[in-house]
Amino acid sequence: MGETIKLTLQNGQPVSPFGLGLMGxxxxxxxxxTRDDRESIATxxxxxxxxxxxxxxxxxxxxxxxxxxLAQAVKNKRDRAFISVKFGVLRGPNGEFLGLDTRPAAIKNFISYSLQRLGTxxxxxxxxxxxxxxxxxxxxIGAMADLVKQGVIRHIGLSEASAEQIRQAHAVHPIGAVEVEYSLATRIAxxxxxxxxxxxxxxxxxxxALSRGLLSGGLTGKFDPTDFRAYLPRFSGKEFESNQATVKQLNEFAQKRGYTPxxxxxxxxxxxxxxxxxxxGTSKRNRLEENLKASAIQFSSDELRQLDAMFKPGAIAGERYPVQQMGIVVH
Ligand SMILES: NC(=O)c1ccc[n+]([C@@H]2O[C@H](COP(=O)([O-])OP(=O)(O)OC[C@H]3O[C@@H](n4cnc5c(N)ncnc54)[C@H](OP(=O)(O)O)[C@@H]3O)[C@@H](O)[C@H]2O)c1
Incomplete structure (x- = not known):
């Protein structure tokens, strides 16, 4: 699948240029x-x-x-997996968002459960x-640095942190990677x-990368009430309709070249x-198969210009998160 990327850390470890997102x-x-654990593990x-x-x-x-x-899939192959875990988002029994907790004692508590579940x-x-x-x-970050010293974390990362927060965190302990939404549809990064x-x-x-499936062209705009996308501005009403028109152009661009959007x-x-x-981000083998073919695509500068024009600022309507969550993501 091509060369490995080196996460830039002291004791950095090479990782593959594509990662598998397990959230869905x-x-x-x-x-x-609609979820199928056996298929997920097989993926x-x-x-x-x-x-x-x-x-x-x-x-x-x-x-x-x-x-x-993840624990079931990597059992006996732990040394071949680079495991990235996010913590600190509090949720209730119905999945409701209850706030954040990244206090030192909470972090040490969260990781103890995670290690147990992951079997590592x-x-x-x-x-x-x-x-x-x-x-x-x-x-x-100070508490996480203690965990690095203890050997239970190899690298510290951040998710949806602002530039200022990245600098503040890095001043306490080197930060290995920053996770952020980034796609043709979301270019704020x-x-x-x-x-x-x-x-x-x-x-x-x-x-x-697919703006939660939007860029695949396969969404209908109808979601189960437990599907987060039912509450995202990009996926409903006139915003969704307008976005589908942009996705149609992407589809045409892809098909002409023998690819999928x-x-x-x-x-x-x-x-x-x-x-x-x-x-x-997929839970299915056939989609992983399809998506991995992306690794063979090379773009000419003209093609890149066409994609830039198709996804010029404003081409995708609607924010990427509900308004009440925009304050805690990059904006
Ligand atoms: N840091 C953060 O705040 C944050 C937020 C969101 C996600 N993440 C992480 O990033 C990962 C990737 O994000 P994402 O899951 O939103 O990725 P994505 O690639 O933008 O979207 C994934 C969605 O697209 C569908 N899909 C994938 N390939 C497809 C294809 N070829 N044709 C049609 N539909 C396709 C998937 O469904 P199927 O499963 O049915 O294929 C899934 O519903 C997540 O798994 C999670 O680990 C991080």
Whole structure:
């Protein structure tokens, strides 16, 4: 699957340029009825066979379910997996969002459960799912630095942190990678995050290459009430309709070249730099198969210009998160 990327850390470890995003295997997309654990585990196993080493999970994705799936798939192959886990997002029994907790004692508690569920004694990349604005980031990173010393975390990461927060965190302990949404449809990272990660020598973990499935062209705009996309401005009403028109253009562009829109969208993210790990978010082997073909796509400068024109600022209507969550993501 091409060369490996080196996460830029002291004791840095090479990882594959594509990572597998596990979130939809446990939560946020579809419903309990549409999820299939056996297929999810088989997808992780297939990813490993195809050379993917980077696995992106969250302790709050299905409240431990996501880590349990990963544990089953990497059993006896732990040394071939680079495990990334997010923590600190609090949720209730019905999946409701209850706030953030990244206090030192909470972190040490969260990781103890995660290690148990994952069946491992270390996590390669550990990161708060969001930065808690009510707590000095130095406290959170200080506690994580203790965990690095203890050997239970290999690298500290951040998710949806601002440039200022990245600098503050990095001053306490070197930050290995910053995870942020980045796709043809969501390009805020280019202005706000990539300049700082590149200056400080960190990797960027790009999530949502398909804008949560939107760029695949396969969404109908109808979602189960437990599907997070039912509450995202981009996926409903006139915004969704207008976005479908842009996706249609992407589809035409892809088809002319013998690709699917998903392959083009994933390849575009991967094309943005060797410091980027591009997450492929799928719970199904046939989609992984399709999406991995993105690794063979090369764009000419004319094609890149066409994609830029298609996805010029404003081409995708609607924010990427509900308004009440925009304050805790890059904006
Ligand atoms: N840090 C953060 O705040 C944050 C937020 C969101 C996600 N993430 C991480 O990033 C990972 C990737 O994000 P994402 O899952 O939103 O990725 P994505 O690639 O933008 O979207 C994934 C969605 O697209 C569907 N899909 C994938 N390939 C497809 C194809 N070829 N044709 C049609 N539909 C396709 C998937 O469904 P199927 O499963 O049915 O294929 C899933 O519903 C997540 O798994 C999670 O680990 C991080």
């Amino acid at each position: 295997m446990s939560d946020f997309y579809g419903s309990k009825a 992780i196993e297939m990813a490993m066979e195809r050379g993917i080493t980077f696995f992106n999970a969250g302790d709050f994705y299905g409240m431990g379910h996501n880590e349990s799936l 004694d270390y996590i390669d990349l550990y990161q708060p799912g969001r930065i808690d604005p009510s707590l000095p980031i130095e406290e959170t 280019e202005e706000k995050i990539l300049p700082v990660t590149r200056e400080l020598g960190m990797s960027l973990v790009a999530y949502g 998903s392959q083009v969208a994933i390849a575009w993210v991967a094309h943005q730099g060797k410091d980027i790990v591009t997450l492929i």
